[in-house]
Amino acid sequence: MKVDVLEFDDNKVKLVVEGRLDTLTSPDFDAVVEPYLSVPGVNITIDIEKMDFISSSGLRSLIKMLKRINAANGQMSIVGMTPPVKEIFDMTGFSSLFLLLPSLDWVDSTTGEFKYYYLGKKI
Amino acid sequence: MRLPRFNSLSARISVTAALITAAMVAVAALCLYLTRCDWLLAHDAADPDLFTVSFHVLLRDTVVALAAAVVVLCAVVYYAVRRMMRPVEDFTDTAIEISRGNLDVAIPDFDGNSEMQRMHDSFCLMQQSIKRYTRDLEESVRQRALLMGELQIAGRIQDDLLAKTFPPFPDRDDVNIRAVLIPAKEIGGDLYNYLIHDDKLYFIIADVSGKSVPAAIVMAVACSVFNTVAPMSDDPAVIVSELNQSTCSNNSQSGFFITALVGVLDLRSHVLRLCNAGHDPAVLVSPAGEVSLLRITPNLPVGVVRDFEYQGVSMILAPGSRLVLYTDGITNSENSRHEFFGQNRLLECVDVLATDEITDFVDGILQRIDEFVMESEQADDFTIMVIDFSPSDVIMPGQMVLGSDIDELNKVNAFADAISQALAFNEMASMRMHLALEEAVSNILRYSLSQIARRSVKLYASVHANCLKVIISDIGKAFDPTGVDDADTDAPIDQRPIGGLGITLMRNISKSMSYKRLNDRNYLHLDFDVNSLRDLDRNFTQN
Numbered sequence: 001m002k003v004d005v006l007e008f009d010d011n012k013v014k015l016v017v018e019g020r021l022d023t024l025t026s027p028d029f030d031a032v033v034e035p036y037l038s039v040p041g042v043n044i045t046i047d048i049e050k051m052d053f054i055s056s057s058g059l060r061s062l063i064k065m066l067k068r069i070n071a072a073n074g075q076m077s078i079v080g081m082t083p084p085v086k087e088i089f090d091m092t093g094f095s096s097l098f099l100l101l102p103s104l105d106w107v108d109s110t111t112g113e114f115k116y117y118y119l120g121k122k123i
Numbered sequence: 124m125r126l127p128r129f130n131s132l133s134a135r136i137s138v139t140a141a142l143i144t145a146a147m148v149a150v151a152a153l154c155l156y157l158t159r160c161d162w163l164l165a166h167d168a169a170d171p172d173l174f175t176v177s178f179h180v181l182l183r184d185t186v187v188a189l190a191a192a193v194v195v196l197c198a199v200v201y202y203a204v205r206r207m208m209r210p211v212e213d214f215t216d217t218a219i220e221i222s223r224g225n226l227d228v229a230i231p232d233f234d235g236n237s238e239m240q241r242m243h244d245s246f247c248l249m250q251q252s253i254k255r256y257t258r259d260l261e262e263s264v265r266q267r268a269l270l271m272g273e274l275q276i277a278g279r280i281q282d283d284l285l286a287k288t289f290p291p292f293p294d295r296d297d298v299n300i301r302a303v304l305i306p307a308k309e310i311g312g313d314l315y316n317y318l319i320h321d322d323k324l325y326f327i328i329a330d331v332s333g334k335s336v337p338a339a340i341v342m343a344v345a346c347s348v349f350n351t352v353a354p355m356s357d358d359p360a361v362i363v364s365e366l367n368q369s370t371c372s373n374n375s376q377s378g379f380f381i382t383a384l385v386g387v388l389d390l391r392s393h394v395l396r397l398c399n400a401g402h403d404p405a406v407l408v409s410p411a412g413e414v415s416l417l418r419i420t421p422n423l424p425v426g427v428v429r430d431f432e433y434q435g436v437s438m439i440l441a442p443g444s445r446l447v448l449y450t451d452g453i454t455n456s457e458n459s460r461h462e463f464f465g466q467n468r469l470l471e472c473v474d475v476l477a478t479d480e481i482t483d484f485v486d487g488i489l490q491r492i493d494e495f496v497m498e499s500e501q502a503d504d505f506t507i508m509v510i511d512f513s514p515s516d517v518i519m520p521g522q523m524v525l526g527s528d529i530d531e532l533n534k535v536n537a538f539a540d541a542i543s544q545a546l547a548f549n550e551m552a553s554m555r556m557h558l559a560l561e562e563a564v565s566n567i568l569r570y571s572l573s574q575i576a577r578r579s580v581k582l583y584a585s586v587h588a589n590c591l592k593v594i595i596s597d598i599g600k601a602f603d604p605t606g607v608d609d610a611d612t613d614a615p616i617d618q619r620p621i622g623g624l625g626i627t628l629m630r631n632i633s634k635s636m637s638y639k640r641l642n643d644r645n646y647l648h649l650d651f652d653v654n655s656l657r658d659l660d661r662n663f664t665q666n
Contacts, residue, residue, distance in 0.1 A: 023565040024532050053554055055561045056624035063619060070616065083659070084554035091631045092624050093612025 001025035003032045011042045011074070018050040021058030029061050037065060042074035045101075049080025054088055066097065077101055139203040146196040153188055210239045214246065226254045274309040274336075281310050281339055284346045286317055289482070293641050294596040295522055295583040297390050297515060298324055301481045302508035303489060305452075311504035312338025313450050314346050318353060322390045322521035325353040325362075328508050329383035329402070329425075330450040341379045345370065345425075349385075359385040359398035360435035363425060367400070367433065370426035381425040384448055388440060388510075391518055398435040400425045403451055406470065410443030412477045414470055417446075442514050445484075447473055452505025458496045468495070481511050515585035517545050525564070527572045527579040535564045535582065542584050546591070552656040559632045562625035563595050563604070563647060571599030571645065590634070591651040596644050603638040604629070604647065632656075 001019040008014070013036050021029055036042050044065075048054075062078075069076045077099040081089070089095045213231040220228040230246045233239035291300050302315045312331030317324060327349045331338040345366060352365040362385050370381060382402040388395045397405075397417070401424035405417040419436045440446075449469070456464040469488075476487040485507060492505075520541035525531040539560045543553035564580060572579055580597045609630065610623035630636060634652045638645065655661055 020536075022532070022561055023569070024529065053557055055558055055565070056628055057565065059624055063616070066616060084551050087551070087554075088558060088628065091612070091628055092610065093614075096613075097616050097619070 001028065003029060005032065011039055013042065013044045014047065015044065016047045016050070020053040020055075021048075021051055021061065022053060022055040023057040026057040026061045029058070030064070033061075033065055037068040038072055039074070040072050042069060042072060043076075044069060044074065045077045045079060047080050048078060048085060049082065051082075051085060054085055056092070059088070059092055059094060062094070063097070075099075136207065139200065139207060142199050142203060143196070146192065146199060150189065150192045150196075153192065210242075214242060217246065221250060221253070226250060226257065271309075277336070277339065278306070278309040281306075281343060284343060285315060288642060291317065292319060293639075293646055294581045294594055294644075295319075295390075296585055296592060296594065297513055298388070299481055299511040299513075300326075300508065301485045302506070303485055304504065304506040305501070306504045307452070307501045308335050310335060310339040312342050313452065313504040313506040314342045315448070315506050315508045316346055316349055317508075317510075318350065319390070319522075320354040323357055324388040324390055324510070325349075325357075325386075326388075326448075326508070326510065327353075327362075327383060327385045328448040328450060328506060329381050330452070330504070330506075331381050332379055332424075334504065337377065337379065341370070341373075341381065341426075344373060345381055345383075353387075357387045357389070357396070358435060359387050359396050360433040362387075363398045363400050363422070363433045363435075364431075367425045367431060368429065371429040380427050382451075383425050386446075388512065390512075390514060391521060393439050393442065393512075393514060394437055395440040396435050396437040398422065398433055400433065403449060403454065403466075406447040406449075406473050408445035408447065408473060408477050410441050414474045414477060416466075416470070440512055442512060442516075444512050445477070445481075446510040446512070448508045448510070450504065450506040452501075452503035453492065453507060455503055456492050456496050456505065457499055457502060459499050464492055464495050481509055485509055513587075516588065517586045519545055519584045519586065523582040524578050525568075525580040525582070526577045527568065527575050529565075529568050531568065531580070532561060532565060535560050538582050538584075542591070542593075546586065546653060549657055549659070551659050555632045555656050556651075559629050559649060559651070560593065560595075562629045563593075563649065566604060566625055567595070567597045567599055567602075567645070571597055571602045573600055574598075586653065589653045591653050591656070593649045593651070595647045595649070598644055601640050602645060603640075605636045605638045 001017065001021055003018075004016040006014040006016070015033065017029070019025070033044070036044060046062075066076050079101040081100055086095070089098070089100075210231065210233055217228055217230055228250075230243055230250065232243055285302075285304060289301055292298060298319070300317055302317075304311070304313050304315060306313065312334055313329070314331070315326070315328045317326040319325070329342075329345060331341045331345070348366050348369045349362065352362050356362055356365075363383060366381070366383065366385075370379075381400070383400045384397065384402040384405060385400075386395060386397045397419055399419050400422045404419070407415050407417045409415070420434050422433045423431050454464055454466050454469060468491075472488050472491045476484045479487060488507060520538055523534060523538045525534055536557060539553070539557040542548075543556055546552075548556065560582070564582070567580055576598060579599070580595065583594045585592050604626050607623070607626045609627045610620065611618075612627065629649065632651070633649045634655065635648075635650045637648045637650075639648075640646070
């Protein structure tokens with residue numbers, strides 16, 4: 001597993017996850033995201049388009065993350081869901097917990113400006 | 124009055140007889156005296172009572188005198204007999220005391236050279252002899268009990284040499300074995316054994332010539348040689364040669380030999396290699412239920428010629444076959460009419476029972492032998508070993524063994540990849556396979572294992588028709604994941620527990636999950652529907 005972190009203005013963070021998020025790799029993932037979880041009003045978007053696989057350990061990392069971000073009045077969204085991963089989210093009811101967005105070239109790579117809106121808000 | 128002391132029994136009897144005679148003479152003399160009296164018996168009519176009175180007086184006096192004589196006689200006889208019998212009574216009491224086990228009781232002593240003294244001496248002699256015999260008997264019983272106890276211990280040790288847990292390989296479902304060995308005495312010279320190494324089944328059935336202790340020692344050596352050599356060579360001819368070398372070098376004096384049938388079955392390629400060293404041919408039951416003798420190149424028995432070159436044969440064992448191996452104790456079982464059970468009867472039994480489940484099959488054959496021999500004593504050790512071969516339809520990755528380290532999960536991924544490749548899974552099916560295995564094994568590695576071990580978890584996969592079966596076994600503490608409730612997948616975020624998702628995922632992906640605890644191991648069986656795993660649009664949330 002590999003996590004690329006892109007930090008933008010306004011507490012915006014983009015995480016690009018590649019490979020497997022499972023029992024072996026989720027502790028590394030937890031360590032990478034830890035610094036951002038307590039930032040008030042943080043807005044984290046996780047790109048999982050290149051994530052091959054997620055197990056319940058990966059799901060646990062995500063739910064812990066969501067609880068922390070909610071407590072910090074932040075926002076968390078997931079983009080680029082592939083059908084196999086979508087199935088795992090569906091089986092565990094995670095699809096309804098997370099803000100899931102389709103895979104799109106959703107951020108300007110030079111300015112970090114978000115191109116899309118969700119619920120009337122530019123994200 | 125005190126009679127003179129007569130020690131001899133004959134003297135006592137003589138004295139008693141003399142006394143009785145004297146008493147009788149006295150009575151007779153009294154009677155004679157009475158008859159000789161010059162009494163006149165007259166009748167006086169004027170006094171009719173006179174005669175009556177004097178006659179009555181006379182009669183009374185006579186009766187009283189007689190009665191007194193009889194009483195005296197009885198008393199004398201009684202006293203004499205009592206005195207005479209006393210030593211005999213004393214001896215009787217002593218004998219009763221001895222018979223009660225009191226061997227140290229004093230024998231009544233009678234001085235003088237008499238019958239009683241001789242009886243006393245014989246009693247003493249008898250007492251000493253009984254004491255000596257009892258001591259000898261106790262000692263020999265003790266020795267025998269000791270020997271029997273040691274033989275029984277030896278029997279148990281020998282029994283422990285044999286694999287006895289059935290089914291022997293609950294962590295895989297392609298091979299099942301059932302074996303029974305019944306020694307004719309406490310210990311015997313038959314042996315069977317089997318082991319799986321590197322997805323190959325190694326097995327041996329053998330019969331050491333002779334019985335009891337010497338045969339048992341040769342058997343124990345053969346058993347350990349097999350266990351040591353077997354995993355090092357998958358050629359049964361090599362295993363038999365090693366066995367031969369070791370038996371010849373340990374056996375230069377005693378002249379024992381072993382008939383043996385050794386086989387190696389590659390559970391993945393289905394190749395069966397056999398080497399027969401003078402043993403009875405195995406019986407093969409084909410998947411269609413046809414019964415035949417597996418006649419293969421015979422070799423010399425083990426332990427006869429040191430450098431004999433053993434030849435093996437190889438064949439493909441059809442999936443669904445059953446191999447029946449036995450020692451000649453089975454075919455040589457004899458009934459009271461001196462008829463042997465024989466190979467033909469055995470083949471008939473195998474034919475009748477061919478489709479029975481392995482345990483019923485073996486029990487059925489033993490029962491038929493029992494019915495044949497009836498009450499006759501078992502003359503020879505006998506052994507039967509049955510091997511059922513039901514491999515996967517598709518060649519699967521072999522059994523994978525994992526350590527207890529969490530990093531071993533990488534191997535689980537490789538195992539899931541291998542299954543996916545063997546079954547040409549699409550991306551979705553492969554992901555489902557990965558997910559189910561990772562959840563099952565990570566649960567074990569994180570929660571169940573309390574000790575660090577190199578061989579903690581075993582994975583095995585097989586496919587029969589459309590069913591993919593994965594057996595995961597581990598040495599951890601008992602834990603039944605099938606008893607755990609599903610996580611609440613509808614709860615909102617703040618009420619969601621962090622854990623409990625893995626079992627929900629396994630349950631959703633598999634067709635069925637079952638758990639059992641056997642010999643201190645957990646066995647989790649996951650059955651998957653292969654078509655359903657490949658189904659892209661399968662809606663799991665509806666499960």
